[in-house]
Amino acid sequence: MEPDKSTIEKYNMKKFDDVLQSVEASCRERHIPMLGLEKAKFLQQIVRKVQPNIIVECGTAIGYSGLWIAYELQAIGSGKLITIEIDPERASEAQSNFTQAGVNHLIDPRIGDARNVLDKIDIAVDLLFLDNDFQNYFPCFQAIEPQLTNEATLVADNVGIGADKMKDYLDHTRSRYQTELHWFKIDLPWVNRDAMEIATYRKPSST
Numbered sequence: 001m002e003p004d005k006s007t008i009e010k011y012n013m014k015k016f017d018d019v020l021q022s023v024e025a026s027c028r029e030r031h032i033p034m035l036g037l038e039k040a041k042f043l044q045q046i047v048r049k050v051q052p053n054i055i056v057e058c059g060t061a062i063g064y065s066g067l068w069i070a071y072e073l074q075a076i077g078s079g080k081l082i083t084i085e086i087d088p089e090r091a092s093e094a095q096s097n098f099t100q101a102g103v104n105h106l107i108d109p110r111i112g113d114a115r116n117v118l119d120k121i122d123i124a125v126d127l128l129f130l131d132n133d134f135q136n137y138f139p140c141f142q143a144i145e146p147q148l149t150n151e152a153t154l155v156a157d158n159v160g161i162g163a164d165k166m167k168d169y170l171d172h173t174r175s176r177y178q179t180e181l182h183w184f185k186i187d188l189p190w191v192n193r194d195a196m197e198i199a200t201y202r203k204p205s206s207t
Contacts, residue, residue: 012102016071019101023064028189032090034064035131035157038184039196043129043155046198047072050153052079052126058114058140059132060085063094069129070103081107082121084114086132118143125149128201131157134165141169145201152201160195173199 027034035043047055047069055073060066060083073079085091091111098104110117114132118140125147130137137156154173156166159181163170173179177199186194 016067016101016103019097020064020067023062023067023097026062027064031190032061033059033131034061034188035068036184036186036188038186039157039194040065040068042182042184042196044068044072046153046155047079047127048076050127051076052153054123054125055079055081055127055129056118056121056125056144057081057083057129057131058118058136059130060091060094060109062090063097065129065131066094066098066107067101067103070098070101070106073106074103079106082110082125083107084110084112084117084132086111086113115139115143121147123147125152127153127155129155129157130169134158134162137166138169138172141172148201148203150201150203154199154201156197156199158194159197160193161191170197173197177202 024034043065055069057066057069066081066083069081073081085094088111091109095109098107115136121144125144126149128144128148130140156169160183179197179199181195181197183193183195186192
């Protein structure tokens with residue numbers, strides 16, 4: 001007798017949760033940057049609201065935020081995540097985590113400097129998530145801008161702790177687009193308060 005659909009779904013959910021908890025514990029122990037629960041749930045809400053066809057994430061690390069994004073894409077029933085990591089070992093670890101969690105079919109992992117990788121993306125992007133080196137936010141935005149859809153959602157992490165280093169990006173988006181700054185109490189060993197900023201991209205007028 002084959003297990004019913006609800007039994008399979010419960011098993012898959014348990015497997016996903018186990019991987020997510022393992023990744024979170026590893027990040028805490030090894031001090032690998034990650035969103036943390038508060039910001040991860042907020043990002044998940046954004047994905048649910050936007051329902052993007054293509055998300056691009058700059059800064060995979062070992063896959064914590066990618067797991068949260070993929071979980072929501074799976075719930076929506078559409079969409080794909082392109083995630084970029086410069087460190088090959090971390091990228092490999094992230095891919096293993098995605099596979100173990102059963103969401104690897106939703107994720108297109110790429111390895112390299114995000115500024116160079118983004119130049120090779122030739123499909124429309126509905127949501128850009130910046131979570132890599134702070135000084136690279138603006139160069140990454142510039143690299144992917146031609147592929148951004150009108151009213152694409154831009155999400156910048158670490159705007160509280162990294163505002164000075166990403167000033168060029170923040171100045172650009174705040175002067176051109178509608179933006180929202182959201183602060184969070186963070187339960188992480190290396191930070192207890194930080195912010196994410198959301199911007200709604202507008203394509204430049206052709207006239």
